[in-house]
Amino acid sequence: MKTGTRALSTVCDTEVMIIRAAEVELFCGGAPMVTARDGQAGAPEAGLDGGTLLGKRYTHAPSGLEVLCVKPGAGTLSVNGEPLTEVAAKQLPSSD
Template sequence: MKPGTRLKSAVCDTEVMVIRSGAGTIECGGAPMAEAKPETIGAVDPAHATGSLMGKRYVDSAGTFELLCVKPGKGSLSVNGVALTVKEAKPLPASD
């Protein structure tokens, strides 16, 4: 999957843009995400229902995956079942 690809959730309104990716399946709400919105929307897995926030970047612990949430939803983002975390902003350098 190349950077700039937009993925849509199969179980909620979440949409993300791929910033960086590796080998693995990007999921939302416990279901794999795809470039096209499915005809019927499934149910969010309760174990993956913490939600996603618009404008936040989500990363895995190794830094292999980075996703930008462009539309929020009820499902949480994961890769191969492992939850992604919100990327913390880098502090600006102090100016004297």
């Protein structure tokens, strides 16, 4: 996957944009993500159905992969069976 690529889930409505690419295969709900969807094929696997949130960034620290959710869905994003973690918002300095 290249930076800027849109990846689509085949088991839910989740769509993500690749922010920082890595040489890994991205999964959603236990199924590989694709660049063109022909329709949904089933539902997310149990344990991988935590969902994604619109506008949130998700990362896989070991590989450096970072994605941005552009359409939420029911599946959990993962790499090698390891769920991606949500990136916390950066704290801005106070302006007094």
